[in-house]
Amino acid sequence: MVMLQPVSGLYIVEEFVKSVGIEDGYDKFDKAVHERTGFHLSEQSPLQHVKSVTGPTLVAQVHDDTMTRPQDVQEIYDAIPVAEKSLTGSTIVAAIASAGTLGHPSAAGNKSLR
Numbered sequence: 413m414v415m416l417q418p419v420s421g422l423y424i425v426e427e428f429v430k431s432v433g434i435e436d437g438y439d440k441f442d443k444a445v446h447e448r449t450g451f452h453l454s455e456q457s458p459l460q461h462v463k464s465v466t467g468p469t470l471v472a473q474v475h476d477d478t479m480t481r482p483q484d485v486q487e488i489y490d491a492i493p494v495a496e497k498s499l500t501g502s503t504i505v506a507a508i509a510s511a512g513t514l515g516h517p518s519a520a521g522n523k524s525l526r
Contacts (some may be wrong), residue, residue, distance in 0.1 A: 413465065413467060413468070413469045413470070414469070414470045414472070415458065415462075415469060415470070415471045415472070415488070416472050417472065417473050417474070417477070417480070417485075418458040418471065418473065418484075418485060418488050419458075419479075419480050419484060419485075420453075420454075420456065420457035420458070420459060420484050420488075421445075421453035421454070421455075421456035421457060422453050422454050422456075422457065423480060423481045423484045424479050424480060425437075425438055425441050425442070425453050426438055427478065427479045427480065427481070428441075428479060429441060431478070431479075438453075441453070442454075457488075458488055459487055459488055459491055462488055462491045462492050463491055463492075463493055465492050465493065465494070469492060471485065471488060471489055471492070473485040
């Protein structure tokens, strides 16, 4: 699986409304999304789904994106339930040993983008 710039609705909308200066923007946006979809922004995140990952997964995210937060992709990376993970520059690589390995074996271990 490839997760290219995974983001949570919560973080991307918070960053957007902050950048355009909309007062109570997050709450207004969340209400509008909920009325149209039945879901709140806090429910729209890959974080709740990556816990079910069963194959090798490449997670890629630019570190200094103005509309996302490094901790969002870090939380997604940390939630992938594999023992062997590696970080390479601004790209996160998570691998499941039983399904094959991505990245260099010497980089194994749970690391942080911080």
